[in-house]
């Protein structure tokens with residue numbers, strides 16, 4: 320499964336380019352721009368599994384830092400500040416990582 324099986328490559332590139340500047344990442348705008356918010360929950364779950372690189376069932380902080388790279392190799396790493404903010408937005412149960420249902424909620428709320 321590749322990101323481009325779920326999302327259009329052009330939309331991914333556009334969304335990643337929009338947040339190329341350091342500390343500019345806005346997950347709500349990003350999930351709209353890349354087209355993920357408009358997708359089905361099943362597609363959101365496919366994307367979750369791509370971003371969960373070690374297949375642990377969670378997107379941990381290290382994977383969250385690399386979220387843009389998970390969409391395309393052109394993506395940059397998130398800063399510590401951006402990573403912390405994204406984790407805080409998505410981690411509803413406070414376990415320090417994002418589960419699949421939390422991810423679907425995070426995208427759906429965008």
Ligand SMILES: [Ca+2]
Nearest residue numbers: 371375377379
């Ligand atoms: Ca993981």
